[in-house]
Amino acid sequence: MRYTPAGLPVRHFSLSHDSEQIEAGFQRKIQCKVPAMAVADAAQQMKELALGDMVRIDGFLAQKSRMGTQLVLHVKQIQLLERG
Template sequence: MVETLQNQFIISGQLTKPPQLTRSPAGISHLRFVLEHVSEQLEAGLPRRSYVRIQVVLSGNEAPQWATELAVGSAVQVTGFLNRQEDKNGLAKLVLHAQQLVKI
């Protein structure tokens, strides 16, 4: 039996930096932005403050349209998958690759 592995992440929050639109050498548009999430969650029956700041990448034909619609402070819900990415110094971080983006 083959196990199906899951990697799906849903988070809502606000953009904290202006979105940046780039194009790969293959001509694919990539929109990058930083999403900040603050909430209170229950853990072991007790309230816990949750603070997350994560880079989001939206790739494909929708990226240019979203680049004109999003700004610092925009509230969105992102559904996608997490992937490891190394920066130019070789430090690893998690990046959320958006498969669905909704303004809220």
């Protein structure tokens, strides 16, 4: 586990997303990987998760760094849906 300068545990991970979405009347299969991070309680919760577990995440997107354009999903709540 890593820690922020303020001493909070932080966990960086990659979220793989699969879904089907309707766009312009057509169904399309969506697959994407979203860089994600969890701080404090959310980071602790992630210790119980293993690679391949299916989760539902609520959170917000923010820029990874002040100058960069890469987005990272900040986890506010994570819910285990199914063991991988």
